[in-house]
Amino acid sequence: MRELRYVGTDAPRPDAADKAAGRAPYIHDLSRPGMLFGKIKFSEHASARIKHIDTSRAERLPGVRAVITGENTPELRIGFLRDNFALKKGRVRQFRDEVAAVAAIDPDIAAEAIELIRVEYEPLPAVFTPEEALAEGAPLVHERDADGRPVTTNLLGVQVHHESGDLAAGERASKHIVEGEFSTPLIQQACMGTAGCIAEMDVRGNLTIWAKTQIPFLAQKDFIRALEAMGLSGRNARVIVPTLGGAFGTGLDTHAYEHIAILLAHRTGRPVKVVYDRREEFANLSPRQSARTRVVQGCDAEGRLTFRRVEVLQDNGAYTSWGATYPTVMLIPATSLYKVQNVWFDAKLVYTNNTYAQAMRGYGNPEVTWPIECLLDELAEKVGMDPLELRLLNRNTPGEKTPMGLDITTCGLGECLEFAKKSLDWTNKRGKQKDKRRGLGVASLVHVGGSGRIYRSDGGGVILKLDDFGNVNVSYGGVEMGQGLHSALTLGVAEALGVLPEKVSINPTDTSTCPWDVGTHASRGAFIALNAATRAADKARKKIFALASEIYAAEAKKSLAAFQKKNPSYQPPAYDYAAAARADNLELEAGFLFPKGAPDEPWLKMEIGKVLRALHFRGAQGQMIIEEAFYEPPSTLPDWSKGVGNMSASYAYGVQAFEVEVDTETGNVKILKGVSAHDVGRVLNQQTLRGQVQGGLAQGIGYALYEEVKTHEGRVLNPSFTDYKIPTAHEMAFPVDIFFAETNDPAGPFGAKGVGEPGLVPTAPALANAIYDAIGVRIHDLPITPEKIVMALKNKKKG
Amino acid sequence: MPFDYHRPATLEEAWRLAAADPEARFVAGGTDVMVRIREGKITPRALISLSRISDLARIAIGPTVVIGAGVRVAELERNASIRHALPVLSQAAALLGSTQIRNVATLGGNLCNASPCADLAPPLLVHDARARIATVSGAREIPLATFFVGPRASVLAPGEVLSAVVVDPPAPTARAVFLKQGRVRMDIALASLAVLLETDGQRCTRARVAAGSLGPCPMRLTETEAILTSGTLDDATLARARAAAESEVRPISDVRAGADYRRHLAGALLERAVRSLLNGAER
Structure with missing residues (x-):
């Protein structure tokens, strides 16, 4: 490989200036000629029969252009199991069910019209916990599945199970065994930009939708299906992704509000915009799934892990999103976080009448890492061993094949643990500051680092188009949602092609102009995009x-003549143009084409734009440089019934550690110092990567200490930032020591692994372990609030 | 819903507008009123803004401290005279909301909203502040402690305006502190406590304790005060005072915190406040 010029630098993100200046157009800023504003009427019951919907008053309100319900529109089925409908007919199963919608000439009229719609309900029995839902004789959330077959249980058909080795033998070989049940709550993704879309249809019935999505091409498929259901077979759905203010998993499904916008646009013949306000976002956008996880694990007398049993119970809510595939990712920490043979894993998802859940950053991984890492500390205590040393002893190593069948090609876990140990002065401080109510805690993570195959193609394509001015336009079907994909892509394309980064621009993501991509999830954006881009760049260079080589000699001679005209006394060195201009002897670097080993003469170096113009304007021989490549990672789609398969091309490891001080009177946890150490394969952009890691840490701290969507009988009780607390600058005002292990993975572009999600995976257990070290109290249910700490201390005192 | 918006320059004009439209509502910074309008909890036909009435925005430090109801929270936080005369009020002001909120929210708005969690109420209650109420027919002063009558309810009758808060200068030995517990720093108080002590050696000669978010409205904890002044202020007295505070408050359980935790906080914050005052960490 050539020496890296741009990859690994701390170049500012290409989108930073416009975002800081308020010029980046988010969905909220976009408008279309003649656009109407859509608004949704949501259910007022968690479970009820819809007896009657009276829309007459709304229809008469001046400025209203359409009022739709499930009764007067085609049935649009949506969702991972197609158990959901854009508009509900006859029955609601959760508070946020969409029962009607309006389109009006302004948002205030739309809001007023919604209030004028009267819905008569007959309340039905409901279930609000997985236990209630699984009890004998429990009311069914769905009486039939998507194919119309009657169902007899609230248990979802989606099940992931894994057994490897011999669990009983593992237990027998154990000197120490620990077990515990741990829970994580519903979490709001709390995107800066709320959900929204604009749907527009042409006269022929083709749809263009500006959507806040992470899966433009799977969304295209969903929307084409919707068009078919509307009697518009053969029409296209074009998905355009505007600037996104964060997505964090909320864009992995298509949503009812998008389908409602399509129905309204079709009904009115006008573009229709639906945007959630913050309250709607909190109450009506699917949060991260909650989970209750029971883990049992053991070790021998020396602290070597002997077995692990993981049992997960998840509240799915009333409908099913892609988030139902959480267990596929839960398997990764369950089977492959530290070396452990003899693993048993089972996950159950249960329908309830709660708000239905969807994915969020980490995708099941934090939910399972949380109990595993807490219990590792308990195990270390039983062995009488330092918990960090126990982790070092059991750490994963390169070349390993884990019980799930993951091929660990490179692994920097050991380096990351050693860094945390040194950074926090672990040996001198851990367990030795109880008098100051200070403690240290550590936890590790493993996550997919080379994409994650949960679909039949895990690929993505890139088109590079070079123009007459040496500009490189990059088309990629994945999504920049604030994570810095475009930063990595810009530097990587410049590096791979040999042009200046400022000449590289990334086109807006648009299904009509970009090649297919499965979606931006599984920390795969930069990994896939750059693997495709470097291949396209190689083709373009060739x-x-x-x-x-056909024009170089002539062009160089022209350059020399021009140079000599300005410098009449100049005597050029003798030069063999024919040999120099051989295709395999040409080089492109920093935007200049030149023969390898050429003397340092200006007339021998040709600016790439000039070369491209010369190739373009050659009469009948004129050519453009446009190249594409599609990259499919070398991974396999696991067999989920066995929970085995090498789902990623590489695996990212990492460690977080904290020093905390606990106020035992108020229960407040003060973080004195944090460490976030990650095996990233290779740093693509220092600044962006640090931002990723810092942001992940903040989100992880929110998850660990503050955040919870609270519900009562299915109704969200805290639908605003007044009562849903996320960390602010004040909570993040502690030093963070960041470390990147560069393990140079063979599958990675420039050796890089994906690192989008890892930043929040081990945060909660690392903090919980630090709190335990400080005050000897362990909280099993996130978030670890001051209230829970105080109450646990009181209970401990009572003994 | 749309509403009319009036911006009178004088109180007289404000009263005329209020008399003309009984459904109009006074507003100052709007940080509470606008939120409630947006949430559909109130639907006033008109708002009468008091923010252009310059008389309401004055701070006068003379024989008494008079702070106009229109004074911004940020001003209470930063104003040198206030910081000198009533440091505990500045302390509380600095913990109210965000920088942006403090720049528009006012003292009068925080008190008239009459929320149990009003951050500015406890520090004023420990200073025995008086509320100056202006009406068309003249002004009257009442103890701030009697201003609040319940959650979001004050003694103000239609047309009455809280024009200022009046505080007698504290004794030279008086020290006070304000403590607030939120879920994160920028938060509505789960519990807040202001404590003022005047001490003479080991004895506490005067004590004032006022609590926020620990009852239906900001409240004085008079039993706790009595114990603090009952004799030598030693650990045993403090333990009794702590128990009194915990039994004297009337917290609720809600989405923010449980009543048990709030009750615990009443005691914990009291002990912390008293100890920090005795250690001379606060003035």
Whole structure:
């Protein structure tokens, strides 16, 4: 490989200036000529029969252009199991069920019209916990599945199970065994930009939708299906992704509000915009799934892990999103976080009448890492061993094949643990500051680092189009949602092609202009995009060199003549143009084409734009440089019934550790110092990567200490930032020591692994372990609030 | 819902507008009123803004401290005279909301909203502040402690305006502190407590304790005060005072915190406040 010029630098993100200046157009800023504003009427019951919907008053309100319900529109089925409908007919199963919608000439009229819609309900029995839902004779959330077959249980058909080795033998070989049940709550993704879309249809019935999505091409498929259901077979759905203010998993499904916008646009013949306000976002956008996880694990007398049993129970809510595939990712920490043979894993998802849940950053991983890492500390205590040393002893290593069948090609877990140990002065401080109510805690993570195959293609394509001015336009079907994909892509394309980063621009994501991509999830954006882009860049270089070799000598001679005209006394060195201009002897670097080993003469170096113009304007031989590549990672779609398969091309490891001080009177936890150490394969952009890691840490701290969507009988009780607390600058005002282990993974572009999600995976257990070290109290249910700490201390005192 | 918006320059004009439209509502910074309008909890036909009435925005430090109801929270936080005369009020002001909220919210708005969690109420209650109420027919002063009558309810009758808060200068030995517990720093108080002590050696000669978010409205904890002044202020007395505070408050359980935790906080914050005052960490 050539020496890296741009990859690994701390170049500012290409989107930073416009975002800081308020010029980046989010969905909220977009408008279309003649656009109407859509608004949704949500259910007022968690479970009820819809007896009657009276829309007559709303229809008469001046400015209203359409009022739709499930009764007067085609049935649009949505969701991972197609158990959901854009508009509900006859029955609601959760508070946020969409029962009607309006389109009006302004948002205030739309809001007023919604209030004028009267819905008569007949309340039905409901279930609000997985236990209630699984009890004998429990009311069914769905009486039939998507194919119309009657169902007899609230248990979802989606099940992931894994057994490897011999669990009983593992237990027998154990000197120490620990077990415990741990829970994580519903979490709001709390995107800066709320959900929204604009749907627009042409006269022929083709749809264009500006959507806040992470899966433009799977969304295209969903929307084409919707068009078919509307009698518009053969029409296209074009998905355009505007600037996104964060997505964090909320864009992995298509949503009812998008389908409602499509129905309204079709009904009115006008573009229709639906945007949630913050309250709607909190109450009506699917949060992260809650989970209750029971883990049993053991070790021998020396602290070597002997077995692990993981049992997960999840509240799915009333409908099913892609988040139902959480257990596929839960398997990764369950089977592959530290070396452990003899693993048993089972996950159950249960329908309830709560708000239905969807994915969020980490995708099941934090939910399972939380109990595993808490219980590792308990195990270390039983062995009488330092918990960090126990982790070092059991750490994963390169070349390992884990019980799930993951091929660990590279692994920097040991380096990350050693860094945390040194950074926090672990040996001198851990367990030795109880008098000051200070403690240290550590936890590790493993996550997919080379994409994660949960669909039949895990690929993505890139098109590079070079223009007459040496600009490189990059088309990629994945999504920049604030994570810095475009930053990595810009530097990587410049590096791979040999042009200046400022000449590289990334086109807006648009299904009509970009090649297919499965979606931006599983920390795969930069990994896939750059693997495709470097391949496209190689093709482009080959083509440029082949064509340039035909014109190079003539062009160089022209340059020399011009140079000599300005410098009449100049005597050029003798030069063999024919040999120099051979395609395999040409080089492109920093935007200049030149023969390898050429003397340092200005007339021998040709600016790439000039070369491209020369290739373009060659009469009948004129050519453009446009290259594409589609990259499919070398991974396998696991067999989920066995929970085995190498789902990623590489695996990312990492460690977080904290020093905390606990106020035992108020229960407040003060973080004195944090460490976030990650095996990233290779740093693509220092600044962006640090931002990713810092942001993940903040989100992880929110998850660990503050955040919870609270519900009562299915109704969200805290639908605003007044009562849903996320960390602010004040909570993040502690030093963070960041470390990147560069393990240079063979599958990674420039050796890089995906690192989008890891930043929040081990945060909660690392903090819980630090709190335990400080005050000897362990909280099993997130978030670890001051109230829970105080109450646990009181209970401990009572003994 | 749309509403009319009036911006009178004088109180007289404000009263005329209020008399003309009984459904109009006074507003100052709007940080509470606008939120409630947006949530559909109130639907006033008109708002009468008091923010252009310059008389309401004055701070006068003379024989008494008079702080206009229109004074911004940020001003209470930063104003040198206030910081000198009533440091505990500045302390509480600095913990109210965000910087942006403090820049528009007012003293009068925080008190008239009459929320149990009003951050500015406890520090004023420990200073025995008086509320100056202006009406068309003249002004009257009442103890701030009697201003609040319940959650979001004050003694103000229609047309009455809280024009200022009046505080007698504290004794030279008086020290006070304000403590607030939120879920994060920028939060509505789960519990807050202001404590003022005047001490003479080991004895506490005067004590004032006022609590926020620990009852239906900001409240004085008079039994706790009595114990603090009952004799030598030693650990045993403090333990009794702590128990009194915990039994004297009337917290509720809600989405923010449980009543048990709030009750615990009443005691914990009391002990912390008293100890910090005795250690001379606060003035």
